[in-house]
Amino acid sequence: MRTDTLFLDAGGVLVNPNWTRVAERLRAHGVPVEPEALAAADPHARRELDQPDNLRAAGDGSRGWLYLDLVLTRAGVSLSEHTAAALREFGYRLTS
16 A cells, blocks of 8 residues: 555644743743743643634644744733744744
8 A cells, every 4th residue: 555645743743842942032032931831831722722713713824823822821921022023033923
């Protein structure tokens, strides 16, 4: 049997953010947050991302950005130009 396509799930299987690095960049932009707060927010953001309204609202191209928005807000970080600047360093952009 020949395999034509292989689908990989990047949602926590292949991609796990380095929250220490993310927190360092946020702090460099004036946004104080501990990596432990981001790591603790991660599973909650993943569950929230799977809610039907979020699944409908975010297409495949924007779901990763929505996930980061959810992690930040769940960690008590207000989305701002400072958070946007920090995440842009990683190639991220905020959805809001």
